[in-house]
Amino acid sequence: MAVPTLTAPEVVQEPPRQRRRSGRSRKTVGDWLILAVAVLIGLLIAVPFLLILANSFKSPTDYAQGGPLSLPSALYFDGITAFWERVDFPRKLWNSFFISTVVAVLAVGISMFNAFALGIGRVRGRTWLVLLILLANMLPQEVLLYPLYFMFRQVGLYDSVWAVIIIFTVIQSAFGTYLLASVYGTFPKELLEAASLDGASRWQILWRVIFPISRPTLSVLLIFFFIWTWNEFLIPLTFLVGNDNQTVPVAITVLQGDRLMDVTTTSASALLGLLPTLIFFLIFQRTLTRGITAGAVK
């Protein structure tokens, strides 16, 4: 209720009822043709996923004989286990998970504090501050790369997950501040007035009124920050050089083209790279579609 920006554009697939009833009965040849085109495009988009899935469970000889389109003649797990052990996959999963979780929590916290001051507190010069903060999100990361590399090297955080955590907390909270500040700008005034009449301090109002009411928005941000951080590449690549600190995308990418990677092991590596995000997508699908659209209209 207090977060119209995130709840209003709820994705409703079904148009008004009577309209649908009138249209549903008449399907022309043209309609079926358009459906066929839409399904065909969907297939084209899905084919790479299906190919990777089928070929990750083949032996290289099976691949050579049956080609890429056949189903595996026998389930073969050596490609996946070989790659799994070679990169110490559980370790990489943990690194990605740890970095993304800490970033998501910290960035949501910072976004909330910033947005509290900008949206509710309406501090002087807030428009310029929001623009400045948004800059952090739009800059190409290359422009920060070398100075950051140098700075973190100086303080001994080079090749540490904490360097990456600090950097992405700032970058993600930039977007969060931008979105939340406008959400908080339309926060129901009566609630704030009532709380302040009851003698609540600013800190109490933030935690007891604003936080619980904006929790749906905050959880969308949390999920987004988690996935965005999981998918990041350039900064983890340059800052996490040690094998023990690498994230999933980095570990998988740096091994491509390695001479020990045969055709089905490479496929297995792609499968391991896409599985985690696929799982997140399936779990959070509704929240995600809602969030993407909210981010765009804001």
Added chain:
Amino acid sequence: MAIATRSKERTARPTTSLIPGSSRNSFWFYLLPGLALLTLVIVVPLLWNVYLTFTSYRGIRPPEFIGLENWVELFGDTTFWTSFRNSVAMIVAMVVVPTVLGLVLAAMLFDLIGRKFGGRLASFLRATYYLPQILPGVIAAIVIGWILRPENGALNQVLAAMGLGGLQGNWLGDPDTALPSIMVIMVWVQLGYPVVIFMAALQRVDPELYEAAELDGANWFQRFRAITVSIIRPEIFVVTLTCAIAALKVFGPIYALTGGGPGTSTIVPAYYAYSEFFQSQQVGYGATIATALTVVIAAVSIIFVLVQTRLERSEEAR
């Protein structure tokens, strides 16, 4: 995007906080952690990077001031111009094609498939289109890169099996096909984003408008152009702007698949800057490329916002 905040403030310029009895200045305390981190991680490195563009710095001995030499070199550097020409290709693949195709697909799904075949099917198709968007960019590139493998890749094998062996190619290794291959990957990655956003925007379109237009004898394309496109124009702007910025920043897929090659056929500014930093150890020059890229991104964003405001004004005046 910035427009939304600005126009909102123009209507009313409140000078007090939303909490009665709390002065605006007392809220600065809450900005301290955020602004301190922003200064440390964004502002200082950004300014430092600009300083580096005026130096010769190879990463070991301290930077040596050389004035505008890097910038002069940049303007005469064919690799730099090639990298921006390739950025234009990325904009075609990540902005133009997905936006146009996304508009048509969103209209098809929402208007026709959702209405005549049920909303379930429409949202299932939408989720399928969106699938590649959820992957890390490098992983998406590796998935398609695997299909394009030269010696035993899926595409080449299928071509051979169909008797089209003559069409086989070293897709990512041949200067003629490397850039188009990357473009195909980026279309695949990007398409779902406009579809999802446009479909949500289409809910604002009043069905009665369509029915009225239909009665007036407007065909599907006329209705699409006159009603759909004009109503969801704000979303079209947001999509083209965010995708254009993303296209200018592309790095992961190039790193994972071609390293800018063969030769410089797939080099992009972000990858060029990276290779100057860490492969050639020309930090000052790498910083110059990165700064030039930032200037281009800022210019593109400003032009977009200006055009959008102007269009909105002329719309209101009508």
